[in-house]
Each structure stands twice: as structure tokens, then as C-alpha cells.
Amino acid sequence: MPADIKALDRDGLRAAVADAGERAYRAAQLERWLYARAASSFDEMTDLSAALRARLAERWALSVPVVEARLDSADGTRKYLLRLRDGVTVEAVGLPEGKRLTVCFSTQAGCAMRCAFCATGASGLVRDLTCGEMVDQVAIVARDLGRRATNAVAMGQGEPFANYDAVLAALRFMNSADGLGIGARHLTVSTSGLPAGIRRFSEEPEQFTLAVSLHSAVQATRDGLMPGLRRAR
Ligand code: SF4
Incomplete structure (x- = not known):
């Protein structure tokens, strides 16, 4: 079962983005989608590349209560x-x-x-x-x-x-x-x-x-x- 991306702190988000082969500033975009915009899927994160969204979805689970x-x-x-x-x-x-x-x-x-x-x-x-x-x-x-x-x-x-x-x-x-x-x-x-x-x-x-x-x-x-x-x- 993929791990919960929302269990990561801010450093953890930066590491997740780096592991997916992207530059650190993408972590701020990811944070905005997760919390400011309350995205319920990686597909919604349209200012991230399709490749990054796919890599994140492979590795991490994302849900909203x-x-x-x-x-x-x-x-x-x-x-x-x-x-x-x-x-x-x-x-x-x-x-x-x-x-x-x-x-x-x-x-x-x-x-x-x-x-x-x-x-x-x-x-x-x-x-x-x-x-x-x-x-x-x-x-x-x-x-x-x-x-x-x-x-x-x-x-x-x-x-x-x-x-x-x-x-x-x-x-x-x-x-x-x-x-x-x-x-x-x-x-x-x-x-x-x-x-x-x-x-x-x-x-x-x-x-x-x-x-x-x-x-x-x-x-x-x-x-x-x-x-x-x-x-x-
Ligand atoms: S008041 Fe209730 S929730 Fe708060 S510390 Fe005590 S047992 Fe826990």
C-alpha cells in the first residue's frame, strides 16, 4: 500500500519531489495543491508535469477526510x-x-x-x-x-x-x-x-x-x- 503523502513534513515533501527527479521549488507547488487547494488526486495538480504527477501517484497515496x-x-x-x-x-x-x-x-x-x-x-x-x-x-x-x-x-x-x-x-x-x-x-x-x-x-x-x-x-x-x-x- 502506498504511503500517505500527508504524513510528510515540509522537508519530507522536498525529499519526495527530489526523489521523483524534480527541483526543490516544485515542493512549494505540491504543498499548495495539498493544503491551500485541497486536491484529492495528483491528476488535479496541473502545474506539475504529467511525469512528476505519475511518479508521485506511484509512490504516494493522497486522500482528504x-x-x-x-x-x-x-x-x-x-x-x-x-x-x-x-x-x-x-x-x-x-x-x-x-x-x-x-x-x-x-x-x-x-x-x-x-x-x-x-x-x-x-x-x-x-x-x-x-x-x-x-x-x-x-x-x-x-x-x-x-x-x-x-x-x-x-x-x-x-x-x-x-x-x-x-x-x-x-x-x-x-x-x-x-x-x-x-x-x-x-x-x-x-x-x-x-x-x-x-x-x-x-x-x-x-x-x-x-x-x-x-x-x-x-x-x-x-x-x-x-x-x-x-x-x-
Ligand atoms: S482532556 Fe481528554 S483529550 Fe485532553 S488530554 Fe485529557 S484525556 Fe486527552
Whole structure:
């Protein structure tokens, strides 16, 4: 089975293009087709040569999540259930407010953190999402609401820092002018508080935003509510 091209980060896309015998700048075109234009097949990428499209299609699989269900709230919030290429489902939420559209996206299917108040945690971890599956959630919600996403926050299902590399790759595609073009400060990672992830995130060159869910200022209460964090300390 061909590997998923949307599991590649930006360096990976450049390597895929180089492996197919093309110059690196073609990677920017490929990125635009994958994320800015949401192509669902290599055939749509008409500014790439037919030979490159054929080589990419031989080596890589390309898919776009399908909207399985949609739920509207009176305040304009729209909640989505999206089906991924292997049948796994994840949730995303669009929150329009004035000129802003914030999209809350999932970083994992299920979650291993077992927070006491969370239905996702009760079902355990199914799998990590790829970077492309995260970018697609934001792009699909924005398209469905007919406007550009101005903000995105990793606050759906999953603990983002338990899938660190894919989350960072997704933020970079969301931030890229060839991807979704969202400003770095408008891209937020909301963590339950994994210390190693927080330290690493603080050293990234981009000015992405960090949010930490405390739920209690009392450590013992917090340990009871969020048992997954005890192992991470
Ligand atoms: S980290 Fe988030 S998704 Fe995971 S169990 Fe806790 S609240 Fe739920």
C-alpha cells in the first residue's frame, strides 16, 4: 500500500519531489495543491508535469477526510465528525466570531491521558494523527464555513505533545504561505501539561502560542483529575 503523502513534513515533501527527479521549488507547488487547494488526486495538480504527477501517484497515496456529520449551535459554532482514510473518526469545531474564524482541531484519535472529566480519555488512544490530517481538519472547516481560518488551536481530541513532531509539522503547514497562511501567533497548542513538550515547544523558532489546562491549582486534585500527567513528571 502506498504511503500517505500527508504524513510528510515540509522537508519530507522536498525529499519526495527530489526523489521523483524534480527541483526543490516544485515542493512549494505540491504543498499548495495539498493544503491551500485541497486536491484529492495528483491528476488535479496541473502545474506539475504529467511525469512528476505519475511518479508521485506511484509512490504516494493522497486522500482528504470526509465530513461524516455536522452539528450547528445557535451561536454559529459548528461541530464536525470527520472520517479519515482508514475509517477512524475525529472531531473538529469551527468558531466564527466577527471577522475571526477559529478552528479547534484534534491531534490524536482517542487519547492516553485518561483525564477524569473527558469522554475521549475514557476510550484510550486509537492512534496518532498525521500532520496532514490535522491541517485538513482546519482547511475543511474553513471551506465549509466559506471563510479563511484566522486562528487554529490544537484543543480537540488528544494530547498534542504526545504527538509532538506531527503537531509541529502541522503548525508549520498551517503557518506557511503555501499552506493555510495563518499567523504563527494565531496558532495555539493547548496541552494538559506535559513538561518535556512544554520545554521543547518553548525552544521552537516560531512564535506559536501555548495554552496549559490546569483544571486545579492544587497538585493532588490535579493528579486525581489528570492521572496521565503523573507518569510524565
Ligand atoms: S488530554 Fe485532553 S483529550 Fe486527552 S484525556 Fe485529557 S482532556 Fe481528554
